[in-house]
Amino acid sequence: MTERQRLGGGNAMMSIGLLMLASLVAITLFGTLIAPYNPSETSADSLAGPTAAHWLGTDSIGRDLLSRLIVGGRTTLLITFVAVTLAVCCGLVLGLFCGYVGGLADQVVMRILDVVFAFPVFLLAIAVVAALGPSVPNLILTIAIVYTPRLARVVRGPVLSVKRWDHVEAARSVGVSEFNIATRHVLPLIVSPVLVETSLTLAQTIFTITALSFLGLGPPPPDPNWGAMLSEARQFMELAPLTVIGPAAAIVFATLTFIVLANGLRERLDVASR
Amino acid sequence: MMGAPVALLQVRGLTAQFNRGDAASQVVKGISFDIGAGESVGFVGESGCGKSVTARALMRLAPEGSSLAWGGTVLFKGQDLLQVNERVMQDIRGRRIAMVFQDPMSSLNPVLTVGAQIEDVVRRHTGASASRARKRAVELLDLVGIRDAARRADDYPHQFSGGMRQRVLIAIAVSCQPDLLIADEPTTALDVTVQAQILRLLMRLRRELGMALMLITHDFGVIAGMVDRVHVMLDGRIVETGSVDALFANPQQAYTQALLAAVPRLDVAGKLA
Amino acid sequence: MTESVQQAVPLLRVRDLSVTFPARSGKTPVLAVNRVSFDIGRAQTLALVGESGSGKTTTGRAILQLQASSGGSVQLLGYELGQLSRDGLRTMRRHMQFVLQNPYSSLHPRMTVAQTLAEPLRVHRCVPVESVTARVAELMTLVGLDPAMVSRYPHEFSGGQRQRIVIARALAVSPDFVVCDEPVSALDVSTQAQIVALLKSLQTRLGLSYLFIAHDLALVRQVAHRIAVMFAGQIVEMGGSDQVYGNPSHPYTRALLDAVPVPNPVLQRQKLSESAADVQFHGLVPKAGPCAFGEDHAQSGTACWHEVGAGHGVSCRFWPAPAQ
Numbered sequence: 001m002t003e004r005q006r007l008g009g010g011n012a013m014m015s016i017g018l019l020m021l022a023s024l025v026a027i028t029l030f031g032t033l034i035a036p037y038n039p040s041e042t043s044a045d046s047l048a049g050p051t052a053a054h055w056l057g058t059d060s061i062g063r064d065l066l067s068r069l070i071v072g073g074r075t076t077l078l079i080t081f082v083a084v085t086l087a088v089c090c091g092l093v094l095g096l097f098c099g100y101v102g103g104l105a106d107q108v109v110m111r112i113l114d115v116v117f118a119f120p121v122f123l124l125a126i127a128v129v130a131a132l133g134p135s136v137p138n139l140i141l142t143i144a145i146v147y148t149p150r151l152a153r154v155v156r157g158p159v160l161s162v163k164r165w166d167h168v169e170a171a172r173s174v175g176v177s178e179f180n181i182a183t184r185h186v187l188p189l190i191v192s193p194v195l196v197e198t199s200l201t202l203a204q205t206i207f208t209i210t211a212l213s214f215l216g217l218g219p220p221p222p223d224p225n226w227g228a229m230l231s232e233a234r235q236f237m238e239l240a241p242l243t244v245i246g247p248a249a250a251i252v253f254a255t256l257t258f259i260v261l262a263n264g265l266r267e268r269l270d271v272a273s274r
Numbered sequence: 275m276m277g278a279p280v281a282l283l284q285v286r287g288l289t290a291q292f293n294r295g296d297a298a299s300q301v302v303k304g305i306s307f308d309i310g311a312g313e314s315v316g317f318v319g320e321s322g323c324g325k326s327v328t329a330r331a332l333m334r335l336a337p338e339g340s341s342l343a344w345g346g347t348v349l350f351k352g353q354d355l356l357q358v359n360e361r362v363m364q365d366i367r368g369r370r371i372a373m374v375f376q377d378p379m380s381s382l383n384p385v386l387t388v389g390a391q392i393e394d395v396v397r398r399h400t401g402a403s404a405s406r407a408r409k410r411a412v413e414l415l416d417l418v419g420i421r422d423a424a425r426r427a428d429d430y431p432h433q434f435s436g437g438m439r440q441r442v443l444i445a446i447a448v449s450c451q452p453d454l455l456i457a458d459e460p461t462t463a464l465d466v467t468v469q470a471q472i473l474r475l476l477m478r479l480r481r482e483l484g485m486a487l488m489l490i491t492h493d494f495g496v497i498a499g500m501v502d503r504v505h506v507m508l509d510g511r512i513v514e515t516g517s518v519d520a521l522f523a524n525p526q527q528a529y530t531q532a533l534l535a536a537v538p539r540l541d542v543a544g545k546l547a
Numbered sequence: 548m549t550e551s552v553q554q555a556v557p558l559l560r561v562r563d564l565s566v567t568f569p570a571r572s573g574k575t576p577v578l579a580v581n582r583v584s585f586d587i588g589r590a591q592t593l594a595l596v597g598e599s600g601s602g603k604t605t606t607g608r609a610i611l612q613l614q615a616s617s618g619g620s621v622q623l624l625g626y627e628l629g630q631l632s633r634d635g636l637r638t639m640r641r642h643m644q645f646v647l648q649n650p651y652s653s654l655h656p657r658m659t660v661a662q663t664l665a666e667p668l669r670v671h672r673c674v675p676v677e678s679v680t681a682r683v684a685e686l687m688t689l690v691g692l693d694p695a696m697v698s699r700y701p702h703e704f705s706g707g708q709r710q711r712i713v714i715a716r717a718l719a720v721s722p723d724f725v726v727c728d729e730p731v732s733a734l735d736v737s738t739q740a741q742i743v744a745l746l747k748s749l750q751t752r753l754g755l756s757y758l759f760i761a762h763d764l765a766l767v768r769q770v771a772h773r774i775a776v777m778f779a780g781q782i783v784e785m786g787g788s789d790q791v792y793g794n795p796s797h798p799y800t801r802a803l804l805d806a807v808p809v810p811n812p813v814l815q816r817q818k819l820s821e822s823a824a825d826v827q828f829h830g831l832v833p834k835a836g837p838c839a840f841g842e843d844h845a846q847s848g849t850a851c852w853h854e855v856g857a858g859h860g861v862s863c864r865f866w867p868a869p870a871q
Contacts, residue, residue: 166652173611174667174716175640188657320735436599465598466762470806474819492736495765495808499815518812536740537810538765540792 014264020257024077031074035067039224047240057242060232063224065246072224073250079136079219080205083143088198090148092187095155100163100182110156113149121146125208129217136219139209146208147201154197158190165189192269199262203255210251226251281308282453282486283332287346290324290331301327303510304346309454314480314487316501316518318494320533323507325490329456333373334363351453369399372447376459378439382431388415388442389427392449399450414445419475437468441475448479455480456488461496473500494537498522506530556625557586558756559610559724564619566602566609566780579605581780582619587724590750592757594771594788596764596803602780603760607726610758611645612636623724641671644717648729650709654701660687660712661697667719686715690745707738714745718753726758731766743769764807768792773858776800778828778865786859796861799828831865838863 027034036055043062050057056065094113098106116124128142162168163186171185172178212218213227221228226247233243290302302324309315317325327342332355336342348355350371355363367373375381383391392411396402402410408427415423418441431439440460447455457476461469473496480487489500497504497518504521506514506529514527525531566580580602587593595603608614610621612628621628623643631639647653654663664683668674674682684694690711701709710730717725727746731739747770749755761767767774768788775785776799784797795801809815837843840853840863851863 166647166649167655169613170645170647170653170713170716171655171666173613173640173643173645174720175637175670176666177637177670184658185655320737466764467598467802467806469808470819473808477819493808494736494810495815498810498812499808499819522810522812533737534810536737538740538743538763538769540765540768540804540807540809 017261017264027073028077035070037064037067039068039071068224083140086144087147091151095152099156099159117149134217196266199258203258206254282311283309284349289345291343293341314501316497316504317490319507324510369450371454372452373456418445454486458490559587560622562620567617590754594759594767594774597777601777641720643724644722646727646730690715724756728760783862790859796855839866
């Protein structure tokens with residue numbers, strides 16, 4: 001039984017997740033090019049239903065819903081990807097350091113992170129954004145701060161275990177420096193749980209950003225974003241339901257992508273590790 | 275006893291195939307052997323030869339996470355074990371055929387006392403009352419040479435050394451006086467001084483309880499003193515069979531000869547530069 | 548260094564090495580290695596034998612400075628290893644290498660054989676970058692593997708082959724001294740014989756010294772020039788291979804040798820049927836008064852060590868009381 005046979009065993013979830021991810025990435029990268037209209041362009045046609053001209057209709061001041069969804073998605077997703085990447089990088093460094101070095105340094109750093117960890121994600125996010133002011137860079141920073149402790153924890157656990165493995169001691173006996181042992185002999189082996197956690201974090205981040213925007217703490221206008229769109233559209237729910245359903249469906253789709261991906265990854269990596 | 279003895283265990287054309295995920299590998303490729311009542315038979319071979327799987331197939335125990343498909347016939351006292359239903363098999367396991375595994379620590383439940391684990395088995399198979407089972411448990415611990423049995427019965431597995439744990443496992447195995455005891459590498463995980471003690475224990479119990487013994491090991495030294503007949507296995511098949519004295523003195527097959535030649539001898543010094 | 552200079556100072560000199568494991572909740576600190584001393588010369592093999600808990604593995608790791616010691620000295624090529632700086636120690640590692648027991652876990656699962664073998668070369672910069680590939684191929688041939696297989700991963704090899712790779716990695720930097728911790732225990736008996744033969748031939752060709760840690764006395768007989776028997780962290784008997792096997796003087800050594808199963812049905816049956824007294828060695832504390840050799844060490848202050856032959860000594864500790 002070769003490695004390939006084991007891994008190739010038809011993981012439907014993973015494939016679906018990847019497809020969904022592909023579409024999200026396409027929106028992030030090419031959003032402004034795909035959108036049929038300028039999202040800020042108003043027209044007289046307000047709260048119209050789906051027509052040939054506007055596939056999903058228009059919002060209260062006649063802006064094309066589809067375009068706003070696409071460009072709004074772009075903003076949301078951009079913040080998500082960048083923020084989570086930042087959190088993962090910090091989490092990796094901190095988790096690897098704490099797990100590998102151990103001792104007092106580990107205790108001190110983990111306790112500091114624990115303080116941050118103790119706050120409910122959303123509450124902390126509101127506090128930070130309220131303090132720093134809502135802008136795209138601040139939002140990215142907020143998310144990164146809030147999620148770094150979680151990721152550091154997820155990294156630290158496997159590091160504690162892998163650093164005791166035989167090949168690490170063998171490398172040490174050869175004379176490999178501790179830094180190289182940590183980065184080359186330990187880190188590559190803990191990638192699996194980190195990948196799964198990253199995917200879950202992406203899902204949560206979408207939700208957090210959207211919720212913040214809904215409350216008005218998101219990226220300021222005129223940039224469209226799903227949360228704000230949802231908030232605006234509440235009053236028009238009966239008149240033009242698509243204005244609510246559109247952003248809601250988009251939020252669900254994006255969140256689901258990462259959850260499906262996480263499950264698919266978990267299954268696949270589980271098989272690979274056996 | 276008049277007439278030809280009917281073999282306790284008659285195995286004909288046994289095959290066993292592992293199914294793990296979607297890959298299948300045939301591990302035992304058609305072996306046949308007999309074990310008579312009270313007889314001691316050894317299975318020796320290198321890793322992957324299928325000796326452990328043979329034992330598991332006899333007991334219809336599939337390893338964790340995979341399934342085992344088998345073929346052939348296994349006649350135990352006239353009953354084909356590969357055909358009976360699971361309930362009958364459960365009755366036979368532990369009662370008529372018992373097994374002792376290699377690693378005593380993982381075969382014992384760490385959160386139950388040793389006495390409780392023996393009592394469970396006794397009650398399952400003989401329906402004895404709690405007090406009778408407790409008495410029996412202490413008797414058994416004493417039988418396998420654990421000093422201060424009454425007090426030790428209330429200890430947990432981690433409070434015993436490796437050798438003592440193996441004795442506990444043996445106590446569990448012989449609790450219902452089985453006809454056949456299968457020992458799969460019973461001493462491999464133990465220190466050499468403890469090994470000798472456990473082997474002596476197995477010999478003594480065999481004599482006292484009249485059990486047949488199926489001993490599976492890779493160690494020729496262990497096989498040499500414990501069994502009457504030896505089957506050498508390679509790649510799922512039996513390549514040589516013989517009485518233990520004949521096989522060691524005059525191995526017929528090249529594989530057996532090579533294996534025996536490779537065993538380091540205590541009495542012969544190696545050539546050093 | 549010239550031949551004569553090398554002979555004067557033993558390659559490895561261990562004196563009173565001790566390792567204490569700190570107290571864990573509710574337990575006392577454990578003295579895993581208790582004042583162990585021995586020398587190893589060039590191209591010599593000293594076998595350290597004992598059962599589990601004897602401290603033999605810990606001794607090996609302490610010598611390699613992979614385990615902190617709580618006392619004593621380890622000198623390799625005249626350098627006191629415990630006093631070297633971190634960089635100094637890393638440089639010394641070139642001279643002392645480690646072959647671990649488990650071939651399935653001592654190789655990085657995600658590094659190819661080529662990368663694994665090149666790593667020590669890179670760390671110690673012993674060959675110029677252009678020659679690394681050639682040296683790796685040379686190492687593969689040295690241990691009897693096909694150099695074309697260097698781009699494969701460990702899981703593509705058998706246990707015996709993996710152990711050869713581990714040995715090749717140990718030899719990459721041309722060390723003087725290799726600690727082999729149960730190097731063949733996890734292998735089949737025929738593979739064991741091949742690996743042992745490989746180790747011996749490498750010793751002859753490269754002048755390597757081995758500290759061979761094992762529990763299998765029959766195996767050790769094939770490789771060791773000298774043997775030290777360990778029990779409860781101390782050496783209870785030490786001498787030339789022939790001396791210790793031919794004239795085991797400590798009761799524990801005798802018990803160990805007695806217990807080894809021999810592949811001879813007649814002898815083995817006889818051995819097992821003799822009901823051996825369950826001699827307890829654990830928990831034997833040194834008592835007051837003269838030892839088994841008639842000396843009162845508490846009074847005279849001498850070490851508990853007695854010579855029973857030229858270069859063959861035995862400890863008077865852990866000596867069970869004679870049967871009445």
